[in-house]
Amino acid sequence: MSGNVHNPADINTLALEASVQDLQDDVTDIKATTDGLPVLSETGGTVTTDGTEQNVYINNTPLGVFRPVCVKIDFTNHTAGETVIVREYYRIKVAGNIILQDAVTYAGVPANPLISIDLDPNRFGIKITIEKTAGANRAYDWEAFYEI
Secondary structure: OOOOOOOHHHHHHHHHHHHHHHHHHHHHHHHHHHHOOOOEEEEEEEEEOOOOEEEEEEEOOOOOOEEEEEEEEEOOOOOOOOEEEEEEEEOOOOOOOOEEEEEEEEEOOOOOOEEEEEOOOEOOOEEEEEEEEEOOOOEEEEEEEEEO
């Protein structure tokens, strides 16, 4: 018999094995891509003002480049008599200082009680603080979203 004659079942098996291997290669490539995608994470809590500048959210020394997305602060408990300052700080070099980028004063009842602060990508650290400068101490719930 000629070396070119094969059992048709053998050809189908070979084609099937090649297709399965191609599919496995595709799955491996997709997994490598998705494993490298950022994962959205969150944290949160409550801070009660006391007249000093207090940390709301801080990532002092991230393990690598991360993307802080936003911090949300609930001003529902804030009354007409309170004034607070919310500050946004970033560290932009290894072992550098945390540097003020923005400060916003909220006096009286805000039109929208849920404040959202959009954050910039960062490598060396970020901090959001709140400081009561007038009125009673109040509890502020907060949450932060970031990609790692």
